[in-house]
Amino acid sequence: MTEITAQTDEFVRALDMHASRYDVELNALTKKALTDYYELLQAWNARLHLVAPCSPAEFATRHVLESLVMLPHLHENARVTDIGSGAGLPIIPCLIARPDIRATLIESSQKKTVFLREALRVTGRASSSQVIAQRFEQTPTPDADFITCRALDRFIASFSNIIEWTPPHATLLFFGGRALLAEIEKAKLAHTIIRIPESERRFLFIIRK
Numbered sequence: 001m002t003e004i005t006a007q008t009d010e011f012v013r014a015l016d017m018h019a020s021r022y023d024v025e026l027n028a029l030t031k032k033a034l035t036d037y038y039e040l041l042q043a044w045n046a047r048l049h050l051v052a053p054c055s056p057a058e059f060a061t062r063h064v065l066e067s068l069v070m071l072p073h074l075h076e077n078a079r080v081t082d083i084g085s086g087a088g089l090p091i092i093p094c095l096i097a098r099p100d101i102r103a104t105l106i107e108s109s110q111k112k113t114v115f116l117r118e119a120l121r122v123t124g125r126a127s128s129s130q131v132i133a134q135r136f137e138q139t140p141t142p143d144a145d146f147i148t149c150r151a152l153d154r155f156i157a158s159f160s161n162i163i164e165w166t167p168p169h170a171t172l173l174f175f176g177g178r179a180l181l182a183e184i185e186k187a188k189l190a191h192t193i194i195r196i197p198e199s200e201r202r203f204l205f206i207i208r209k
């Protein structure tokens with residue numbers, strides 16, 4: 001067994017073992033597409049530093065299954081705009097698991113947008129999404145039902161700008177910790193806190209303007 005095959009097998013086993021803890025059900029087609037995404041990211045990661053080095057099992061739980069915690073909060077045919085998409089988290093796993101979702105991925109790094117477009121192509125989700133190679137501030141306010149972001153640790157300073165940029169009818173689904181919670185409370189925004197399984201410090205915040 002090659003090293004790559006062993007890593008893929010570990011990734012799939014971790015999905016099977018931990019999915020129920022995240023209240024996620026994955027059919028065979030979804031697992032195949034998630035595996036294709038994982039293998040592509042592994043091949044590109046050394047050049048682009050898309051995610052910090054981690055084991056296949058950690059990628060399955062900390063990145064993929066954590067991203068899928070969003071799914072119950074996205075209504076059918078949801079239009080999603082993802083800010084700072086980077087490696088495609090959380091939006092690409094959600095697009096894979098829910099083909100009804102349509103998404104716009106905003107990423108300022110040109111090199112990372114090349115990866116994002118390839119990942120969407122490989123996983124069969126290119127037709128339900130578009131990638132914009134700009135900072136969100138340079139992009140017109142989207143006609144979206146949801147604004148998502150998993151990289152808010154590097155967007156904390158821009159939090160107020162993100163809120164102002166967000167359309168008034170949209171719900172924000174942001175991953176983060178206590179620093180983000182402090183910003184939400186300072187802005188006096190209505191919000192719900194969902195604790196991420198197997199984590200004491202990370203949350204999904206459901207925010208309404």
